[in-house]
Amino acid sequence: MKVDTPAPGRPLTASDGVTVEQVRLARLGETILPPTSLRAGPGEAVAITGPNGAGKTTLLRAIAGIERLDSGSVVVDGIRADERSAEFRRAVASLIGRPSTARDLTVHEHLAIVAMTWGAARDEAAAAADGVIDECAITELRQRFLHEVSSGQAQLIHLALTLVRPFRILLLDEPEQRLDGARRDRVAEILAARLHAGATVVYATHSAALIEALGSRTARIGNAA
Amino acid sequence: MTGSALRARVGAVRAVRSRGTARESAYILYAGALLAAVVFAPIGKALVGVLADSSTIVALTSHGAGVGVEAIAGGLVVVSLLVGTMRGPALRPPYETWVLAGADIPRRVTFRNPVGRALAATTLSLVVTAAVIGARLLSAGRSPLPMAVGFVIAAACWGIVVGVAWLVGQRLTPQQSRFAAVSVAVATSVGVAWPVLAPALPWAWVGASYPHGHSAVMVWPIFALLFIASCALATVGRILDGLSGPRLVAQAEQWATLGAYSGVGDMRTALAQLRPHPGVGRSWRAIRARSLAITFLVRDAVGAARTPWRCAMATLSVAGSALAWCVASTAPGQLRLPMDLAAAVVCFSGIGAWSDGLRHAAESRQSRSLYGLGAGRLIRLHLAFPVLAAVASALIGAGVAVAVGAPVGGALTAVSSAVTIVAVRVADSAKGTMPLALLAPISTPLGDFGGAVILLWQSDAVLFVAVTIGSTVAVASDAPLAIAVLAPVIAVAAGVAWWRLRRPR
Structure with missing residues (x-):
């Protein structure tokens, strides 16, 4: 599949979406993800819900091509999910757990160098970094090192690092965690903008407000309330 | 309150800590005795040998x-x-x-x-x-x-x-x-x-x-x-x-955390507790070049300068090691090998301060969707700064040694050794976390050797550096021979790094 190169921080093109069919994972004889299917089309958000330990993060990791499947299939944007594929990685941006960050760069520099590794020229990368900093309302953190921020601020910075690169599919694990009410609303606005631009967003969440704000379909895993 | 009353209160707080059982104390004694027999006795014997050598008395007088x-x-x-x-x-x-x-x-x-x-x-x-x-x-x-x-x-x-x-x-x-x-x-x-x-x-x-x-x-x-x-x-x-x-x-x-991580074999996280955070230079422009290669070189240099004390210590360590290697070539008999080995370890430690980029690149395998480049390419981009810093620092130390009369060939060997240590640092960065299988006990007639295997796994890079580079510098008296020996060491380190990056996590 040929991939175009738009400005960093914006989806490439409308995606073909995510198709998960009867995916099941087991480790050491224990089922960690029961057979699960879901479909998320371009410009569509699907919220994965369920109790702690139900397998929400495992499902996201499977879609991100990180987990080995015991059965079923995951196709993302027409590509079989496999994080070893450069083409797949270019299509999918994910924030599942804390990303490995550089301790010696400021927030702005970190965003800019991430954008540069995705093909942005230096000035474009700086502009993209400024763009996501404004969007995530973390202007005051622009010149901070990452050990100088609170856990909620770190969550927003990790989200900015995920958004500063091009993508068609966005995978997020509880993007609302550690955020106060105003910042949760801001995240909802940011994700709504990505959906409007044609990206597919699949996210695990415990926030009914976020689901409602994004008008998401829900895919529930597990039985408990 | 009297002094004895105060001490009694301190003792009461200390008593809260659980004491080891007699069985645990016996095991510690046993492990200590084993360590003394296997590790300290040979070192002691070697020291006695060095002391008894006539060249030692020449140095002492x-x-x-x-x-x-x-x-x-x-x-x-x-x-x-x-x-x-x-x-x-x-x-x-x-x-x-x-x-x-x-x-x-x-x-x-x-x-x-x-x-x-x-x-x-x-x-x-x-x-x-x-x-x-x-x-x-x-x-x-x-x-x-x-x-x-x-x-x-x-x-x-x-x-x-x-x-x-x-x-x-x-x-x-x-x-x-x-x-x-x-x-x-x-x-x-x-x-x-x-x-x-x-x-x-x-x-x-x-x-x-x-x-x-x-x-x-x-x-x-x-x-x-x-x-x-x-x-x-x-x-x-x-x-x-x-x-x-x-x-x-x-x-x-900090030290309790370090002890906990080192206790389970995660020395990478343990040592990270000791690395200082950057505190200066937040307004310095780390991203200023147009090409990725120059961008990463400048970014690593600025990043290192943001912990200036650590950077200065690294420079001193590498320069001091180069100086020691050059001077050791004229040192008497049995002093030469210990000096070369110690210098190799100190140089390895110093170059660690310039290897943050290498470690970060290797860790980026855990969040592959962050950077648009694979870990191997990122490591190559992060390689320029430690190589240049190591060469420059080694040249300073070797230059001082040559100025006071050491042979020029030793300077070339010292610089080559520093570059080789950077290659070993690359392989070490790509090492990843310790396999859980190594935590399993290994029963032998002399007891459980599981701890020795963990220690070996944790210190493989520094041991490799000490043995290969320390002994090469000590044995190979002329620069071409030393470089001919060190070139395959670089190739081995690169091969190990490549293998470690490709294996499944």
């Missing part, structure tokens, strides 16, 4: 031996001041520290025991070292008994001073400690260069008490050292009372 002792004495104070900022002698487990630092008991009471043990350790170490040197000179008939005894007394006094300097390093802020350490280092260098200043410098008094090169016992330096050791001891209570509670708790937690 050389013209510069006393000045060398002076430099080492000053260096010990420098190191103590710096170590105190990271791990002071007033250290208890986190819970005890948290309770005792917040209690209404003076710190001269609550932290007296650990500081007392630390002072005893520094004093005993120097006394044993001085006694061994004195005994060797005595047995060779190169020093009379009173002079050797005087040297041991001077060493005991200096051990107290070094211990108190360690505590001072914990009391001062990191900036103040570094300033004090640099001041002592400069004063030591000046004292070594201009012996006329020696009477004014306490570490020079230790050098003056060295039991060779005088016709009689030098009494005044010993009395002067007794005086400053007494003064230092008298200040311990006041220094302890001035220790910052939050900093005591922070150090206790």
Whole structure:
């Protein structure tokens, strides 16, 4: 599949979406993800819900091509999910757990160098970094090192690092965690903008407000309330 | 409240900590005995061999031996001041520290025991070292008994001073400690260069008490050292009372965390606890070039400069190692190999400060969707800075060595060795976390060797560096031969890094 190169921080093109069919994972004889299917089309958000330990993060990791499947299939944007594929990685941006960050760069520099590794020229990368900093309302953190921020601020910075690169599919694990009410609303606005631009967003969440704000379909895993 | 009542309260807090069972104590004794038999006995035997060698007595009776002792004495104070900022002698487990630092008991009471043990350790170490040197000179008939005894007394006094300097390093802020350490280092260098200043410098008094090169016992330096050791001891209570509670708790937690990670074999995370965070240069432009290669070079250089002290220590370590390699080529007999091995380890440690980019690139495998480049390409981009920094620093050290008469070929070998160590750092960065299978016990007739395997896994890079580079520099006397030996070492390190990056996580 040929991939175009738009400005960093914006989806490439409308995606073909995510198709998960009867995916099941087991480790050491224990089922960690029961057979699960879901479909998320371009410009569509699907919220994965369920109790702690139900397998929400495992499902996201499977879609991100990180987990080995015991059965079923995951196709993302027409590509079989496999994080070893450069083409797949270019299509999918994910924030599942804390990303490995550089301790010696400021927030702005970190965003800019991430954008540069995705093909942005230096000035474009700086502009993209400024763009996501404004969007995530973390202007005051622009010149901070990452050990100088609170856990909620770190969550927003990790989200900015995920958004500063091009993508068609966005995978997020509880993007609302550690955020106060105003910042949760801001995240909802940011994700709504990505959906409007044609990206597919699949996210695990415990926030009914976020689901409602994004008008998401829900895919529930597990039985408990 | 009386002193005994205060101590009883301290004891009550310490009693909360669970004591090991008799079985655990027996195991610790057994492991200690095994360690002594397997590790310390061969080292001790090797040291005895070095001491017995005739070249050692030549070195101990050389013209510069006393000045060398002076430099080492000053260096010990420098190191103590710096170590105190990271791990002071007033250290208890986190819970005890948290309770005792917040209690209404003076710190001269609550932290007296650990500081007392630390002072005893520094004093005993120097006394044993001085006694061994004195005994060797005595047995060779190169020093009379009173002079050797005087040297041991001077060493005991200096051990107290070094211990108190360690505590001072914990009391001062990191900036103040570094300033004090640099001041002592400069004063030591000046004292070594201009012996006329020696009477004014306490570490020079230790050098003056060295039991060779005088016709009689030098009494005044010993009395002067007794005086400053007494003064230092008298200040311990006041220094302890001035220790910052939050900093005591922070150090206790940091070392408890480090111990916990190293206990399960995760030395990478354990050592990360000791790496300083950047605090300066946030307005410096790290991303300024158009090409990725230059961008990563500049970004790594600026990143390193944001922890200037660490960067300076790395430069000194690599330059010092290069200097040692060059000088060792003219050192007498059995001293050469230990010097080369030690220099290799110090150089490996120094280059670690410039390897943050390499480590970050390798760790990026865990969040592959962050960067648009694979870990292998990122590592290649992050490689330029440590290579250039290592070459530049090695050239400084080798240049100094050549200037004082070392052969030029040694300089080329030193620079090649530094570059080789960068290659080993790349392989080490790509190592990843320890396989859980290594935590399984390995039963042998001599007991469980699982711990030895874990230790081997954790220290493979530094052992590899010590064995390959230390021995190459020691054995290969001319530069072309050394470079011919080191080139395959670089190839092996690159191959190991490639394999580690490709294997499934």
